[in-house]
Amino acid sequence: MSRPRSQAEYLARLVPPSVAGLNRRSLLAGAAATGALLGTGALAGCGDSDSGSGGDAKSVSLGSNQSDPKPKDVIAKVMDGFKTSSGVTVNVNTVDHNTFQENINNYLQGKPDDVFTWFAGYRMRFFAAKGLAGDLSDVWAKLDGYSDAFKKASTGDDGKQYFVPASYYPWAVFYRKSVWQQRGYQVPTTLDQLTTLGAQMKKDGLNPIAFADKDGWPAMGTFDILNLRINGYQFHVDLMAGKEAWTSDKVKKVFDTWAGLLPLHQPDALGRTWQEAAQSLQQKKSGMYLLGLFVGQQFSGADLEDLDFFTFPEVDSTIGAKALDAPIDGYMMARKPKSKDAATKLLTYLGSKDAANVTVKNDPSTLVANSGADTASYTALQKKAAELVGSATEIAQFLDRDTRPDFASTVMIPALQQFIKNPKDISGMLTSVENQKKSIFTS
């Protein structure tokens, strides 16, 4: 073999055959070999430590969105209860609430945990209809202590149950008893009374209705309750499911009524978070506030005991004031759990009154769905809330749970914020909502 005469010639001789005689097959073979090498040897050091769990019926996994410290702790205690009663260990996979919610599509289509936390309503039916959740009819056969409203909220479009309710909280108008006593205010039962009361509060130097919509969702509560009062539950559900037109006179009436109430609301709501609005109630600057029971998180000690509520007053006497928003949180099963037996056992336990009792004992900010639970330790506020929901004829789940998530976040949030900014152009806003609804619901 002759000596190379130039650098180029020398280097050319050194090129390995797989590159020099570049053909597709050898390149692929090389790539495959490299891949195999990397996959097996080079990085073997960083495999997951807790491998090999699951598979047998001795353990079951639970995907949980309860990432706040308090509810997380409650989940852990409930799972301890399950372990003592059944001997099956639960591996809890906690993902923060917002990420869990935003990722649910990926999560369910990937490899979800056997059992996972989720919401009742359209959001549940949506995934059940897509075949991404397991049928729980046989679990429901073993459950007792649930009212028909709860069973209805757990049932998918095909009439089977896909959901086990655990806890819920109602939306209502909150106020401070001391302020109302001092000024002699009476709980309004009709819209007219509410308007008169609001005018009186304004005269007394209070914000009649605290209001905030910086995050986009709190105003949905106001829309929901007005629509339920003016057009009734069935229309609300159909509207949310995309079956009714947003441009109809019925919806217009809701916004007209709301526009009439807006002067009683705290101004500049778009720059305020609900916490700030709740604090204005707590600091006795506002007279009342329509929000969920979680408003109590901004109150403590004696202030919390001073907190009371009433359900939103009647607008149309033929509709009444018996329907309300009470979002239900609970559990669902993956379509193909690793161990169906263990998952069913866990869900049956989660729906039992034993699990509810553990929750009651450990979390005073929520209401348990099982009526058989021992609720003696409820606070006065919790008791009243439970009675309110118990007497409700229909329970809605809140706008963003009752409709497609993309519709709620990309269409309704901006639309409601636009309405709050400019309540005059109702028909323009509704036409735009209707157009976007058509494109979203047909996709």
Add this chain to the structure above:
Amino acid sequence: MSTAVSPGRRRPVRPARVVLHVFLGTVAVGWLFPLLWAVLTSFRSYQYTAVHGYVSFGGWTIDNYVTAWQTAEFGKHFLNSVYITVPAVLLTLFLASCVAFVIARFSWRLNIALLGLFTAANLLPQQSLLIPLFRMFTEIPLPAWMSDSELLYDSYWGLILVNVTFQCGFCVFVLSNYMKALPHELYEAAMVDGASVWRQYWQVTMPLCRPALAALATLEVTWIYNEFFWATVLMRSGDKFPVTSSLNNLRGQFFTDNNLVSAGSVLVAIPTLVIFFLLQKQFVRGLTLGASKG
């Protein structure tokens, strides 16, 4: 001012210079303001700022840091970030330097095309590949000892792979340009001494590339560490999230304590700052070396 100018006869201050300094000052303040504001906020209690507003003074506490560390379980998640970042950076640099070496040192027909391919991949928006990648990852099995998910999905391996793939393009681009600037004579000498291609790569090229590698390592550590999109969509176990994704743990369901989130963000930002300050010299040297060819 330089020492050559005597104190009595300073150069007159030109208006252009004043404008320049005012501009630089404004930009610097504008740049630093959000950071400093976050640091300031992180040291104040929520109760105080809720009552007095953020434009106030008082309510100092370090509780936010303690709470943030505990509730978001930063200890565990920092470790997860290390599991992902360290192998990903090492592998990226190794693979990229191999490709760069071939592109820079051998002339064959597809040289430019190959470099173009790697660079072009850089311009592709990563998010557009989400759905195909997600589908692939849920179909590719891994043995149980590698990941308890038994899939590429929800494993550190998957994340390392994604990061390596997306970062390689940029590294190849930088390294190949750097290697092209290395003197030919070195390789001729190596050749005369009978060094193999591997030896030329590993013992001649790589030591000379150290500044460029250090600069790239700094950048890559920051980028991969800060990456949180892929971790959020390609993982399902909260326990395996890297620290950036676990920052969301500080957001409550209904209630977000901004002071607490500030404290968490400052904690998460510290490692990147440390890396930058430690490797600052190499970083600047690596970027400017080769700028003036000797």
